[in-house]
Amino acid sequence: AGAFMAARLAPSSKSELVAKLPDDFAYLARGRIGEWLEVQVDRNGTLCRAYVLHTIGDQVMLVPAVPAVCLEEAWNPARRWIQAESYPEGAKMAARAAPSRDGKQVATLPHNYEYHATGRSGDYLQIYLDIEGARTAAYVLHTLGDLVLLRPGPGIVSSVVAQLEMQQQQ
Structure with missing residues (x-):
């Protein structure tokens, strides 16, 4: 609670920090590279590609949301x-x-x-x-x-x- 997720320009912890995302941020994953998920974030008013850690060692950081129910x-x-x-x-x-x-x-x-x-x-x-x-x-x-x-x-x-x-x- 209260932690931030680092969003980076490339799938590397040494890459430039694009944003610090709050713990309630809703991620829309567009792909995965190793331990990293590719997501979109707002950078100075423009949507850009960024990477966030999906896993750190054996610990999973992000899991898929429960799918929404479609009511007839x-x-x-x-x-x-x-x-x-x-x-x-x-x-x-x-x-x-x-x-x-x-x-x-x-x-x-x-x-x-x-x-x-x-x-x-x-x-x-x-x-x-x-x-x-x-x-x-x-x-x-x-x-x-x-x-x-x-x-x-x-x-x-x-x-x-x-x-x-x-x-x-x-």
Whole structure:
């Protein structure tokens, strides 16, 4: 924390220092030469090629970011989903870090959990859970083959729709 990464003009520790990059810098690697990653940095208002250490001995300094999830549908406000009639009685739901069976399981949700989904990716709904004090995206199955596990529930009406309905009633 608080450390800087040296970005150099060439893949050598003896090369000219181009920039000192903060620990939260988002790197876009364009290639690799030995222990060095080729990245782009802003040098006096111009993007230029620079090199940062990927590894020092056996210690890996930079790792690939988790790929972004592409949602086929996104909802704001979140939509309410409830267990479908075909949901196995008493079953719990696995919440995963990615919308895939290979995604790491991050939580197990109890039977009759009420889901507030912000989007859909394939057979998975994106929800947010509080995991170790952090709001974390998680993914739950809403269909498994032909089996429907979760279905839309009576929705949370957006404030705009609610206002329009109230105006029409007056």
